[in-house]
Amino acid sequence: HRLEPLLMDARYTHAVKPVAMYWSRIDLSLAQTHESLYGCALDSPFHIYRTLRGLGYAVRWITPRQVLDGDLDKVGAVVLAGCNHIPRAVSSTLEAWIQSGGVVIGDDWPGAWDEYAQPQTVLAPVFGVRKKAGKAKDKASDIVLQESSQGYGEVTDAALVRREYYEKIEEIAQQPGATHPVARAVGDFMVSGIGPQSVDCFSGTVIGMTHRGSVGFVINDYGKGKALYSALLLGTIYESSGTRYEWDTTHAGLAYPRILDAFLKYVG
Secondary structure, three states: OOOHHHHOOOOOOOOOOOEEEEOOHHHHHHOOEOOOOOOOEOOOHHHHHHHHHHOOOOEEEEOHHHHHOOHHHHOOEEEEOOOOEOOHHHHHHHHHHHHOOOEEEEEOOOOOEOOOOOEOOOOHHHHOEEEOOOOHHHHHHHHHOOOEOOEOOHHHHHHHOOOOHHHOEEEEEEOOOOOOHHHHHHOOOEEEEEOOOOEEEOOOEEEEEEOOOOEEEEEEEEOOEEEEEEOOOHHHOEOOOOOOOOOHHHHOOOHHHHHHHHHHHHHO
């Protein structure tokens, strides 16, 4: 108790700025529950949170309002996990921050739609990926996904909703011959996850490929900033299977933490 007056004003200082998990009320309101006693969304941000904490990084949450209030200056990186709907003003702020030296990690289609479910492309070049061109047999689905005069309607919403998630498990392994510093630091790896996106890389370096030969992990330089994109939902990635139950730590493995850690060390 004698030391207490000396320690009352002490604050723990981290060696680097914290990693911020973007918290989106919009996407949380659209998420469905899947095989979880706790009612978590499938792309659980808590798996990413505990992985980063286990690696020793300070982790906090950041909201759209905090982004607009300038809180990006207080964080070293932002994770956009399952954040498909990002307000236009927030997307523009994030894009400018990354271009000036910010760091971002994302999955799915970060900010592909705004707060009114209208398509936008502000963050598309940040990650260096785009939807892979469909084949002729996909023309019918292209018609379904067309935007109406009232924006996206019920038919399109139904087409966009993923069904039968656990039939959409995919694996990502290292890209053979990749010389990127992150690829060299990670070495051989194999991870599994849910919800693979079929994307083409138009900018950046592919460091991981899916089992079916599609783009898996991409690292892109955007201005002075860096971006890591995952074709699998980040919150579902484990070593041996893309499931999330109370025994998930038994197959967590080290590949997933090594990838995140190698990228964050690479960007400083």
